[in-house]
Amino acid sequence: MTEPGNPSTRARAGRIPAWAVTVLRGGAISIGLGVIFAWLGVYQSGEIPFPERIVYWSALIALGSAAAMLINPLVFDRWMAGSHPALQIAAVSCVISIPITIGLVAIEYVSVGTLAEPGWWWVQFGYVLVISGLLTTGGWALDRLGEKSPAAATPSGNPAAPTTPSAVPVVFADRLPAKFRAGAIYAVSAEDHYLRVHTSAGETMILMRLADAIRELAALEGLQTHRSWWVARQGLADVSRGDGKVTLKLKSGVEAPVSRANLKVVREAGWL
Secondary structure, rough: OOOOOOHHHHHHHHOHHHHHHHHHHHHHHHHHHHHHHHHOHHHHOOOOHHHHHHHHHHHHHHHHHHHHHHHHHHHHHHHHOOHHHHHHHHHHHHHHHHHHHHHHHHHHHHHHHOOOOHHHHHHHHHHHHHHHHHHHHHHHHHHHHHHHHHHHHHHOOOOOOOOOOOOOOOOHOEEEEEHHOOOOEEEEEEEOOEEEEEEOOOEEEEEEEEHHHHHHHOOEEEEEEEEEEEEHHEEEEEEEOOOEEEEEEOOOOEEEEEEEEHHHHHHOOOOO
């Protein structure tokens, strides 16, 4: 919804979707850990040829990573958002250990030809739970370190972003990682099943429907400018018009589209 020649438009067009970044990162981690586990011959897998061990461990770790991608936002941001981190990590570890254990049972059945006894299942689940717990704890620790990083205080390329806390509704604020809760909400935009939350402290992703977010942000002055965008008045920096289209520029530099269906509402609100 912006002019084709606008540099900001080209930058957004070249941005890799958040889900793609997550998948690529998960795949790289799975292969890396698969090589390490194969080299160490973890859990008596040393008898398997090295190339097959890499495939074996990479596939199992990828299965766990896929499960983690689905369960992490649900546990950390929704179901157990206010719980102690230890309980959150334990819950995630238990859930993602289930599909991995099932995978181990299936591999054992294919390689041996007989279904292992239930007792063997529980032993493998225990082993997997330990590894899942360590990896989940490591991921949680890295996230916390990222929150303490000075570079995370303001969005990249926008050092003048406001740092004054905004009155964000408590229910919605609790859904955000800690470093974003005191920031001013600029906008929220829908991407698949997730929302990208644009704030004065940068951007973050949460698992939520746009309609639900708009209801929780009702205390803030804002408008739905497009079927996949809601913009807060406090986040508005400028308005651009061109080729019959209107775009709202946020204080972070991101541009939010205004659809024809919402143009009248935006104009009546005095934003244009």
